[in-house]
Amino acid sequence: MLAHFGRAGTKPTPPINVVGDFGGGGMLLAFGVACALVEAGRSGQGQVIDAAMVDGSAILMTMMWGFQALGIWGPFGTNVLDTGAPFYDTYETSDGKFISLGSLEPQFYAELLARLGLTDEVEAARQMDQSAWPELREKLTSLFKTKTRDEWCEVLERTDACFAPVLTMPEAAAHPHMKARSTIVEEYGLPQPAPAPRFSRTPGAIARPPAWPGQHTDEVLADWGFSADRIAKLRETGAIK
Numbered sequence: 587m588l589a590h591f592g593r594a595g596t597k598p599t600p601p602i603n604v605v606g607d608f609g610g611g612g613m614l615l616a617f618g619v620a621c622a623l624v625e626a627g628r629s630g631q632g633q634v635i636d637a638a639m640v641d642g643s644a645i646l647m648t649m650m651w652g653f654q655a656l657g658i659w660g661p662f663g664t665n666v667l668d669t670g671a672p673f674y675d676t677y678e679t680s681d682g683k684f685i686s687l688g689s690l691e692p693q694f695y696a697e698l699l700a701r702l703g704l705t706d707e708v709e710a711a712r713q714m715d716q717s718a719w720p721e722l723r724e725k726l727t728s729l730f731k732t733k734t735r736d737e738w739c740e741v742l743e744r745t746d747a748c749f750a751p752v753l754t755m756p757e758a759a760a761h762p763h764m765k766a767r768s769t770i771v772e773e774y775g776l777p778q779p780a781p782a783p784r785f786s787r788t789p790g791a792i793a794r795p796p797a798w799p800g801q802h803t804d805e806v807l808a809d810w811g812f813s814a815d816r817i818a819k820l821r822e823t824g825a826i827k
Contacts, residue, residue, distance in 0.1 A: 587646065587647055588600065588605075590650065590662065590668055591668070592668075594661070594669075605643055606643055610640070610645070610646055611637070613642070615635065615642075622635055653665075664716075666714075670719070672722045672723035672726050673687055674689070674690060675687060677726055677727060679733060679734055679735040679737075679738060681735060683751070684735065685730060685735055687748065688749075689749075692713065694746050696710050697745060698747040698748070702729060704725065707725070708725070735751050738751070739751050758770065759777050778792070780792070803826050803827075
């Protein structure tokens with residue numbers, strides 16, 4: 587996946603560790619456990635779940651493999667979703683901050699052009715004409731530098747232009763939409779993401795603060811059937827700390 591993150595003419599940009607550790611690893615493992623529990627409920631049998639980060643990362647690229655097979659996925663940084671398209675990218679504003687666009691569908695792209703006052707200058711029908719992309723990128727780059735990020739929010743938020751400000755974590759926590767959904771909550775003195783996905787009948791909740799290493803070792807082992815004497819012996823031998 588790393589070979590496909592970044593702009594044309596630059597080196598690949600690591601996507602923090604959200605692809606391997608979390609997306610391709612932890613999330614795929616959780617999905618595997620959920621699937622195995624459903625199957626076990628039907629068959630009455632258990633099984634081993636082999637969840638490799640490389641496999642999970644490959645699965646996340648399924649759509650791109652499909653695009654490549656169809657011949658519609660080109661070189662690094664030249665495609666619709668990898669910063670090749672000017673209507674699916676980020677732009678700097680006059681205050682040195684950034685906004686993002688994701689106006690892929692024709693109706694959203696038309697809305698973007700209308701909100702930006704570009705309807706008379708840009709042919710909406712040429713949205714997927716790559717020969718028109720450089721000129722459009724220049725127009726958008728210059729235009730977005732004429733206002734601050736917050737000023738562009740006033741123009742484009744609450745529309746179908748598929749626009750969003752690029753926010754830092756503290757800024758995201760303070761954003762009205764995030765606050766309305768309680769996406770970021772403060773528990774035990776720390777701001778953090780609320781449990782997701784959300785369930786209507788059995789909603790999730792943050793039950794306790796983060797554990798210190800080894801804080802619940804005895805509790806967990808006791809829950810698994812270890813006696814107090816056996817736990818003490820494990821601690822004496824250094825098997826647990």
